[in-house]
Amino acid sequence: MPVIRFTQEHEWIRVEDGLGTVGITDYAQQQLGDVVFVELPAVGMAVAKGDPAAVVESVKAASEVYAPVSGEVIAVNEGLADGPELVNAEPLDGGWFMKIRLSDESELAEMMDEEAYQAMLRSLG
Amino acid sequence: MTGSMKTISGHRGLMLEEPLIFEQGSPEKTAVDLPAPPSPSGGDRLGPVRRERPIGLPGLSEPEVVRHYLRLSQQNYSIDSGLFPLGSCTMKHNPRLNEKLARLPGLGDLHPLQPASTVQGALRLMHTLAHWLTTLTGLPAVAMSPAAGAHGELVGLMTIRAALEDRGDPRRRVLVPESAHGTNPATAAACGYAVQSVPGDARGRVDLEKLRAALSPDVAAVMVTNPNTCGLFENDVRLIAEAAHEVGAFFYCDGANFNAIVGRVRPGDLGIDCMHLNLHKTFSTPHGGGGPGSGPVVLSAALAPFAPVAFVAEENGRFRLVEHGMHADGKPVGRVKGFHGQFGMFVRALAYMMSMGADGLRQASGDAVLNANYILAELQGTFSAPFAGPCMHEALFDDRFLKDTGVSTLDLAKALIDEGFHPMTVYFPLVVHGAMLVEPTETESKRTLDRFIATMKGLAERALAGDEAFFRESPRLSPRRRLDETRAARKPVLRWRPPAETAPEPMETAGEEVGRAAE
Numbered sequence: 001m002p003v004i005r006f007t008q009e010h011e012w013i014r015v016e017d018g019l020g021t022v023g024i025t026d027y028a029q030q031q032l033g034d035v036v037f038v039e040l041p042a043v044g045m046a047v048a049k050g051d052p053a054a055v056v057e058s059v060k061a062a063s064e065v066y067a068p069v070s071g072e073v074i075a076v077n078e079g080l081a082d083g084p085e086l087v088n089a090e091p092l093d094g095g096w097f098m099k100i101r102l103s104d105e106s107e108l109a110e111m112m113d114e115e116a117y118q119a120m121l122r123s124l125g
Numbered sequence: 126m127t128g129s130m131k132t133i134s135g136h137r138g139l140m141l142e143e144p145l146i147f148e149q150g151s152p153e154k155t156a157v158d159l160p161a162p163p164s165p166s167g168g169d170r171l172g173p174v175r176r177e178r179p180i181g182l183p184g185l186s187e188p189e190v191v192r193h194y195l196r197l198s199q200q201n202y203s204i205d206s207g208l209f210p211l212g213s214c215t216m217k218h219n220p221r222l223n224e225k226l227a228r229l230p231g232l233g234d235l236h237p238l239q240p241a242s243t244v245q246g247a248l249r250l251m252h253t254l255a256h257w258l259t260t261l262t263g264l265p266a267v268a269m270s271p272a273a274g275a276h277g278e279l280v281g282l283m284t285i286r287a288a289l290e291d292r293g294d295p296r297r298r299v300l301v302p303e304s305a306h307g308t309n310p311a312t313a314a315a316c317g318y319a320v321q322s323v324p325g326d327a328r329g330r331v332d333l334e335k336l337r338a339a340l341s342p343d344v345a346a347v348m349v350t351n352p353n354t355c356g357l358f359e360n361d362v363r364l365i366a367e368a369a370h371e372v373g374a375f376f377y378c379d380g381a382n383f384n385a386i387v388g389r390v391r392p393g394d395l396g397i398d399c400m401h402l403n404l405h406k407t408f409s410t411p412h413g414g415g416g417p418g419s420g421p422v423v424l425s426a427a428l429a430p431f432a433p434v435a436f437v438a439e440e441n442g443r444f445r446l447v448e449h450g451m452h453a454d455g456k457p458v459g460r461v462k463g464f465h466g467q468f469g470m471f472v473r474a475l476a477y478m479m480s481m482g483a484d485g486l487r488q489a490s491g492d493a494v495l496n497a498n499y500i501l502a503e504l505q506g507t508f509s510a511p512f513a514g515p516c517m518h519e520a521l522f523d524d525r526f527l528k529d530t531g532v533s534t535l536d537l538a539k540a541l542i543d544e545g546f547h548p549m550t551v552y553f554p555l556v557v558h559g560a561m562l563v564e565p566t567e568t569e570s571k572r573t574l575d576r577f578i579a580t581m582k583g584l585a586e587r588a589l590a591g592d593e594a595f596f597r598e599s600p601r602l603s604p605r606r607r608l609d610e611t612r613a614a615r616k617p618v619l620r621w622r623p624p625a626e627t628a629p630e631p632m633e634t635a636g637e638e639v640g641r642a643a644e
Contacts, residue, residue: 034610034611034614034615036611036614036615037614059611059614060552061552061553061555063555084615085615
């Protein structure tokens, strides 16, 4: 069973067999508005938890997307180059940003599960 | 609505619909009648670079060209048309006296390569402006050549890097608070530093404790915008300076908002080491469509030796340009701009400073702050302000008051266009949800401000009364209805192509109106 975890900065990561798929949450895409451009990291890049790893640009703002875990970027979603709208349409699915090979799975323990994340959103009003 | 009335011509009253210049005239037409060029050897001398096919310049008569650009200019809205409350450098009045002086033949007709002996007056003008910039900021040196604000930031950070490397202490990080201008982190990154963001506090200012915690001996500089992007003065600015200096870092201040404090606060007294000035904002020189920026950087004694060439030096009442590092006393970072900077802007800025005088400059910053606080106070009951006032030169609101109305900050801005106002800055600063940032400037009368306030209140009341449909249709009366900004950003059409080349996508894609179907 894949494990899904969330960050304070509204990234999600779905981990299966030490491989994490990373994207931004539905709440994040709603707050950003229409996404017009996504800048993705180079495949093979090493990232540390909390490092800026991608940039998402909407009609309203440009924001950094932080690596939720440490590891190596082993794939990026090439489809976002021509279809940034995928981030709005399918934030948790087709709008994924990158896949990271985790170097330390214990980092997941510090992150929120779905229930805790939803509770945080409710507290944001 | 008036917006729904169709005319036979497509024009609306005397607001004329204007096609692109390439869609007018014909290639056979020309505004000039020149004799055919002489061909000494029976042909041209272009050889292999001879043109293979027509280059497709538009063919129009002189009156057609004149009308084209005049019509376009009539569709523009600028500070000369009315209130322009955008918190930016395009919203400042450009006094006409500045323009008159910049056009004096002895200044306007100079060539940058003229020998220094023939342009002593111009060099003296630069020297005098530099003197007043250092006097107003309380810092000993100034680099005049940066071409605009962000360029000034870059030059400032380059001098900081050079100073650190010169003392054998290269560093890695630059701290930038959330309340800083967006160009600050970009500048630090462009200068090769890792950027670390520092959160703001509940007062909309730098969180001093978090800043202190982030400081360490590998921090090269702290970059603070003061007054900050929330229109607030950073009260802890001296403590920030002390904390930065304690770890050996430099304190950079983004001076884009110096217009709020000029004549009242000297940044040098606050412990600032380096700050750029936007002559095209604080000192009223034209910008946006009207002219280039100019971003001199004032420097502390520690940074002054690294100032870029070229600069003016005075010796016994004569002025010379120091153009090469080997002729300078310090260790200049090099040359950052062709020639000597934006000389035409220097003329205008000095004209402004001399005509205003010390008392006038002081009054201008006071009036700018007074006007912004008037707007904050008048709108506060209806609009929601994220931070307690008083503010500096701009009043910030968020979109909490629009909650559950279905109306967004963007809708409100679009409705303002129908009311004859340029909208304020929206969705910036990012730290405030649905931000509306209003900068009225010092030149607006109470009468204008009252009209704006009444309009803003009226629109807010309409939104709160539930008239969501009205806002979704705005603007109705502008030359174009609401543009599809998303599509324009995702699928931009950046050049015109002749009809034959245009296969599937029509020319108007990017500018297509969402509201056209409703007309």
